[in-house]
Amino acid sequence: MSTARARLRLVEAESVQDETPESYFEALFDQSSDAVVTVNENGTIEAANQAIEELTGYLKTELVGKLIDVFVPKIGIHQIPQRSRAIGRQMLLTPGTYEDVCVLRKDGHFKFVDFTVRKVINDNAVFTLTLFRDVTEKKRMERELITKHTELLEAYKALERNNAELKSMQETLVQAGKMAALGELSAGIAHELNQPLQAIRGFTQELQEVAVPQLKSLKNAELDASVASSLKSIVSGVDKMAGIIGYFRSFVRKSTEKFEVTQVQDAIEEAMTMLGRQFTMRGIEVHKEFSRDLPGVYANPLQLLQVFINLATNARDAIEATGRGKGNIWIKTSAREEFVEISFRDDGAGMNEKTKSKVFNPFFTTKEVGKGMGLGMSLSYGILSKLQASIVVESELGKGAEFVIKIPKDYRELA
Structure with missing residues (x-):
């Protein structure tokens, strides 16, 4: 042995x-x-x-x-x-x-x-x-159990995230329903307001025709000029209010697929008119650099108006987020071969890479609850996609943002 x-x-x-x-x-x-x-x-x-x-x-x-x-x-x-x-x-x-x-x-x-x-x-x-x-088999089973546990934990976390997103989406849809109802109600209010405005305008014009000649007979030039100026200001103010109500009624009206040759600069001007008062109250100055002889584009004018309103309100909110109490928006148009290019730039808060990558996602918003539903930019993206147009964003946190849109003159002629 x-x-x-x-x-x-x-x-x-x-x-x-x-x-x-x-x-x-x-x-x-x-x-x-x-x-x-x-x-x-x-x-x-x-x-x-x-x-x-x-x-x-x-x-x-x-x-x-x-x-x-x-x-x-x-x-x-x-x-x-x-x-x-x-x-x-x-x-x-x-x-x-x-x-x-x-x-x-x-x-x-x-x-x-x-x-x-x-x-x-x-x-x-x-x-x-x-x-x-x-203990090879035992260790294999332990490792497999750890792997399965990790996968289960990740799946549970993903399920929690999905549930949170679903809950948020449900709340957003409820809010969207309220906004839709408010839109219908607002259209009716605009109609009701338009009638007394027209009455005010009519009575004012009547005063211009009746009262002013009588004041002239009193040979009081100073009173005559003051009354005439006041009446003229009333008519002008009423016309502006009626114009804003007209824009509002057009905007809230259900959009139809009525396409025609449209001047993008006209749609931008309408959007600025609708938002002009808000910009003034927030100390926002709009700088426009429009190209001369800019060709029209084949599009739905009301849908283009919606795109420009969304871009302008986003710029407004970004400037307001800085807390400065003032800011600037630069709007530029130019012709690029078979395309019309529009640039909206602001000196607002800007976006980081994560926000920039999700800016066109439906229901994505960085605003507080009640201040936005995250639909504006996704709807704008959808409208532009139907025109085979493109929209890109360049932004850095704290350095503002620029949205550049390229719309073909007539998407039907694209190969």
């Missing part, structure tokens, strides 16, 4: 009666379900049981006389899986149990083991007893 087996017999004999046959201990050693290897002080394998063959792919006879390093993965050749460590000779110096140890097989694959080291010292020998318990 080999020296290693003799050593093993001496250790095991401490708990077994002396008269137990030697073959009994050899059978226990060889038939153990765990792989067992004895190693001398130099790290050389002196004995191995049957289970080590299944674990490592080496025959017992191949291992005897080899260093324990035969199980150590080579740096630069083998990649140790994460959260694992390779078996090493240094483990033999410290008795104990090491979990999740990576052992290299003969075929180059890995096995995961719980590695137990016991130092055996008696009168005749000093050696190390090592036990390998294969």
Whole structure:
């Protein structure tokens, strides 16, 4: 019997009666379900049981006389899986149990083991007893469980995000319904207001025709001029109010697919008229640089008006967000071959990259609740898409934004 087996017999004999046959201990050693290897002080394998063959792919006879390093993965050749460590000779110096140890097989694959080291010292020998318990399948299942848990957690988070987005969308749709109802109501209000305005205009004109001649007969030039000027101002104010109501009624009216050759500059002017009072109250100055002889475009004028109102109100809100109490909007038009180009630029708060990438998404808004539904720019994008037009945005946080639109003169003629 080999020296290693003799050593093993001496250790095991401490708990077994002396008269137990030697073959009994050899059978226990060889038939153990765990792989067992004895190693001398130099790290050389002196004995191995049957289970080590299944674990490592080496025959017992191949291992005897080899260093324990035969199980150590080579740096630069083998990649140790994460959260694992390779078996090493240094483990033999410290008795104990090491979990999740990576052992290299003969075929180059890995096995995961719980590695137990016991130092055996008696009168005749000093050696190390090592036990390998294969936990590869257990570790695989643990890793798979961790992976599935992570996937489940991510799916749960995604579901929470989707639920939050759905709730927000539902609230937005409710608000959109309220706004639609308000639009219908506003159209009726505009109609009702238009009648008394016309009455005021009529009575004022009558005063101009009746009262002014009579004042002249009093030969009071100063009073005559004052009354005439006041009446003229009333008529002018009424005309402006009627014009704004007319723009408003046209805007809230359901848009039809009525396309015609339209001057974009006229639509811009109408949008500025509708928003002019708001701009003045916020200290916003509009600078217009319109190209001469700008060709018309084949489009729906009311839809173009909606696009320009959306761009102008976005610029207004961006300027207001700076807190300066004033700001500037620059509007420029030009002809580019078969296209008309319109630029809306402001010196407002600007946008970061994340906001800029989502600016045309439906229901996306950075405004407070009640101050916007996130539909303006997405609707504008849809209107322009029908014209095969493009809209791009350039912006930096704190440096304002510029929206550039290119509309073909007639999208029907595009190839």
